[in-house]
Amino acid sequence: MTSTATIADASVTGDVSSPVRCCAPLASPALSDTEAGATAALFKALADPNRVRIVHLLATSPGPVCVCDLTEPLGIGQPTVSHHLRKLLDAGLVRREARGTWAYYSLDGDALDRLVRVADLTGITGAAGIAPAADTTEVTEET
Amino acid sequence: MTSTATIADASVTGDVSSPVRCCAPLASPALSDTEAGATAALFKALADPNRVRIVHLLATSPGPVCVCDLTEPLGIGQPTVSHHLRKLLDAGLVRREARGTWAYYSLDGDALDRLVRVADLTGITGAAGIAPAADTTEVTEET
DNA sequence: CACGAACATCGATGGATGTCGATGCACGTT
């Protein structure tokens, strides 16, 4: 189906006046399926309020935090906390350190850096198709 | 609910040697419930491979893109594309411009900036409880 | 004025996910 020559026939004249077929030949997905999935997985790890709170608690804590420290401020059961921590662990956002009976969790600074980088990558700041929000131009000079 | 005063009794002795009750009183969630929810919602908007691809396509496209331009590279139906675009629209990541029969979408540069800022905010880079992911355990480094 | 195209919405459905209670395991104290 990708052979739709009619699409190319629509031409990229730029005028959107006639309902021919529309559809200018967009760039094919330069993002591989695997990469898109990995990026989505990283975001999905933070797509829950309680996990956001966990990351925030880990960030604001002066040191590693054990599971039982999280159940109360979050207001959820211990199995659920373990569940969320596992999600964050799988995403590589936190690190686990078993210490006797306890399990201490801490943020992975490298992962957070990766997160910021992905956020930039997603938008490719400075690309063309970005509508400047308000003040036109001036679109985040980023790094 | 959870009036467990015993927790405070555990005290912040700092030594984790005896299984008294553990649980040093972590800082209460400095993140408001509303804020945590908003942050999670922003991440949730990008927690899907197809939406990541859409954002990528919008970013790499030389100009605004209509819905029919997306159905083919994504390989999903038109209603589903509209569904995803609505999610991105609700999250404020894209902007919609009706133009005759077509609807043109473009990225919202301000929203992307906000995304990067939230990613920073989530981790508060430079906070204490962050493991530098240095040489120690070498993590897994995923794929 | 009638037809076709693009798009949003509706209803339905299968799969993923957050939450809980109960259970099992590891470890340190008594």
Next chain:
DNA sequence: AACGTGCATCGACATCCATCGATGTTCGTG
């Protein structure tokens, strides 16, 4: 050795979500 504590896992359940097909609306052309 026996007990208690912290934690991960299991099974179950309710809910959310991505996807599709069908439908209705709007707009431009013949």
